[in-house]
Amino acid sequence: MSETVISADKLTKKFGDFIATNEISFEVKKGEIFGFLGANGAGKTTAIRMFCGLLLPSSGAATVAGFDVYRQTEKIKQNIGYMSQKFSLYEDLTVKENIRFYAGIYGMNRQSIKEKTVGLLKQLNLASEPNTLVKSLPLGWKQKLAFSVAIFHEPKVVFLDEPTGGVDPITRREFWNLIYQAAERGITIFVTTHYMDEAEYCNRVSIMVDGKIEALDTPRNLKKIFTAASMDEVFLQFARGAKRGE
Amino acid sequence: MNSVTIEHIVKKYGAKKEQVTALNDISFEVAKGELFGVIGPDGAGKTSLFRILTTLLLADSGTAMVDGFDVVKQYKNIRNRVGYMPGKFSLYQDLSVEENLRFFATIFNSSIKENYELIRDIYVQIEPFKDRRAGKLSGGMKQKLALCCALIHRPSVLFLDEPTTGVDAVSRKEFWEMLKALKLQGISILVSTPYMDEAGLCDRVALIQSGKIMSIDSPKNITQKFTKTMWAVSSAEMYRLLNDLQQYNNTEKCYAFGEFHHLVLKNDNEGKDEIMIYLLYLSHHEIELKTVQPNIEDCFIELMSKSNHQQ
C-alpha cells in the first residue's frame, strides 16, 4: 500500500462545552480522492482547519504530509494547498499576477514560476489572457484557475472546500477532470461538496454527523451497506438524524 | 391573469466598450399559483432577472408585469404585494429570530398574528430558538427564518433568489417541501437555483445560461425533447473509462455523472454490443452498461454545448 498522507487518530476539538469534532480517526493515502461529507455544522470546517494547521486540536493525534498538527504547522502549510468557494483569487489582480503571487508565497523561484505559468495557461485555455483581471473571468474559469493555483507548488495534499458551488454542469466536469489529473500525479485530494453526484467521483467518502464520522468507505460499498440507489440517499439517511445546526 | 409576464427584457452592465449582457431578450410567463424555477449557473443572469421583477433594477429595454402591475411605472403597487428573499439571506444578524420577523412584518404593514397561519408550519421549526440572534443560527435555520420574513405579509408572488445555495442536502430537501406546501396556499413562486436536480420539483422551469433562456417548459417535457439514447457506463477504473469513451469514434459526448458516465452516441443504430467490444478490447472489467432516462442536467449540458457551437 502506498504512503499515508493524512492520518487522524481520535482527533478532537472542543470549544468550551461544545465538541466540534469528536474523536475522528481515518487515514488517507497518497493520490487518493477523499470526499469529506457532512451537513452544515457537522464539524467539517473545524476538522479541515486542524489539518491545515490553523487550529490546535484539543486532544488526539494527526499528521498531514508526515508532519504533526501540534508542532509542525509551518511545515504542514508548506506542503498543502487550499481552495474554497468563498476565497480563492484576488479579483483585482491579473491571472499572471495571481499565479506569481501564490507561487512566490511558497518560495518558488522566478524561472520555474515562469515556465510553469506558460504550461498552466495553455492547459486552462487562458494562453491569450495572462493580463486579464480575474474579476472579468467567468466563474467557471476562476474556479479552475483557483484550483490550478492551489496545486501550483505541487503540494502533497490539497484541501478543497466546496470548490464547485454555483458552477455550470460542463465546467463542473472540467473541474473534476483537473482533480483527476492532479490525483494521477500523486496529489492527494481532500474535498467537501454539497453535490452528491460529486461524492460518487471520490475514491472514498466519509460522512460526518454531529462531530463524529459515522460512515467511511467507497461510494459503492456505502450504497451496498445502506441499500441505497445513490450517495444522495446514503447521505440523507445519516443527515436526517443530525441533532445540531451550525 | 398571469402572475408574471416578461417580454423582451434586455439588461446590460458596464461602459460601452466592455459591456456585458446580463439578460438577452428574455420573455416568459408565470401563471397564478405556479411554482416556476429559473435554473442556471452563477453569472447566468438569474439575480438580474429577479431584481428587475422586484423593481430593484431597471431593464434597458423590454417590459415586465408582476401581478398585473408594470415594474417601472407601478413599482409602488408591486412593492406592496411581493415577497422577496435575496441571494444571501437578508437578516439582521444582531436581532433575534422573533425581532427579525416582527420587524419585517411591520415594515410590510402587517403583523405576525395576522398571517401566522401561513408561516406556522415553517416557523414552528425555528420557534424554539426565537430568542436567539439570527447570526447564531445554522444555514438551514437562517434560510427558514428568511422565508418566514418574506412570507409574513402574505405576498401574492414570492421571489426566492437562490434560497438553497450553500445549504446542505437535507435542508434543501426540506425547503422544497415547504415550497410545495406554500403553493397549495395559492402563492405564485419564482425560485432560482444553480442545482439542476431541483428542477424536477418545479411545475415549469426556464434553463438559463449567459443571459439567454435555452429552454422553457415542464421538467418532463424538457427531458422528453432529448431524443437520443442515453447510455450509463461504469467500470472498475472510472477515470480511464471516461478517457477511453471520449476517444471512442462513435462518441458524440461523454461525461461523468455520479457513479456512471453518461454517453451519447453519434449514430444511435450502434449500441450495446459495439460499446462492449470496444471496452473489453481496452481490457476494462466490471463493466456495467445500460440505457437511462436523461435528466435536466443532461438536457442542460446538451443545450449548453449547442449554444456554444452557435457562437
Next chain:
Amino acid sequence: MKQFIIFVQKEFFHIFRDRKSLLIIILMPIVQIILFGFALTNEIKDSNIVILDNSKDVATTEIIQRLEASRYFNVARYLHIEGDLETAFKTGTIRLAIVFQPGFRESLLHSNHAQVQLIADATDPNTATTVTNYASNIIRDYQTDLNNLVQTPYMITPQLRMLYNPQLKGAYNFVPGVMAMILILISAMMTSVAIVREKEINTMEVLLVSPLKPLLFILSKAIPYMFLSLVNVSTILIVSVTLLEVPINGSLALLMAEALLFIAAAVSLGLMISNVTDSQQTALMLSLMGLLLPTLLLGGFMFPIESMPWPLRIASNLVPSKWFFIIIKNVMIKGLGFTMVWKETLVLFTMAVFFLGISLSKFKIRLA
C-alpha cells in the same frame, strides 16, 4: 407610524448590541475633552532652559532669578562654554538657551546697549515663538523696573485686558471645537455607516421592495444618532463645566437648540455620503476625509481663519463647523443671545435644508 416606531427601535437594538462601538461613542467626547484640556494645551509651562552666563553680575543674576521664579521656565543647567549649547539642544529636552555677553551690567548702565541672546529650538515654531516672547517679556520687565528707579519721563506702558477669557484658558477655544468635531463624527459618520451597512448585508434589497417610504427610512436612520449626539453634547458640557471650569454664560436652551440644528446638518451630510457609497469602509473614509478634516483645518478652532490665504478663507465658509463654532463661542463663552447669532444660525439652517433636500431627491429607490 408603526413602521417608524419599529424601525427606530431596531436601530437602537443595533446600537446597544454593538457594545464596543457604543462605548467608543459615549467615551470619545470625554477622552477628547481631557486630551485637549490637559495634554494638548497651547500654554507653556515649566519649559526647560539652559543659561550661559558670561557676565555673572548683579543684573544677570536678577534676570535669572526672575526667569526661574516664573511658572514658565525651569533652569535645567548652567553652561560654561559656548560649545555646550549645541549638545544641550541635541538632548531634545531644552526649549531655550539664554546667553549673556561678558560685562552685561556694565554695558547696560553705561552704553545702554547690553546684549542678551535668546536661542530657541524652533523644530516646533509655535512653541519657539511663545517661549521667546515670554522670556523677552521677563527681561523687559526687569529693564522697566530698573528704569523706574532712574525715572525716565517718556514711557508707554500698555495695559492689557483679556476679555471673556482673562486667564487665557485654551479650554474656551477647544470646548466648542471639540463639540463641532464630535458631532460631525457621530452624526455624519455613524448615520452613513448605518445606512451603508444595510446595503452590505443585503437587507437594503428587502427594505426597498417593501412599502416603506424613503423619507421614513431616512428619518428612522437619523433619529437614533441625533439622540446619541445630544447625549454627547450634554457630556461635553458637563465635563467642561465641572472639570475645566468653562462656564456656560449664555442660555442653555439656545445652546442645545443650535446644537440640534448642527446635528441635523451633519446627519444630512451623512445621508448624502451613504447615497454615493456602497461599503462601510468607503463611507468611513469619506466621512473622515470629507468631513472631519475640513472641520479640523477650516473650522477655525485649530488654525485662525483670518490668517489663511483667501481661497481657504472662502472655502471655510462652506464648512458647517465654522459657523457652529462661532455660534457656540458667542453663546457659551460670550453669553450672547439669539439676536447676535441669527446670521450664523440662518447659514446653518440653509445648509441643513439643502443637504437634506439633496439626499432625499438623490435617494435611490432602486439598486442601480
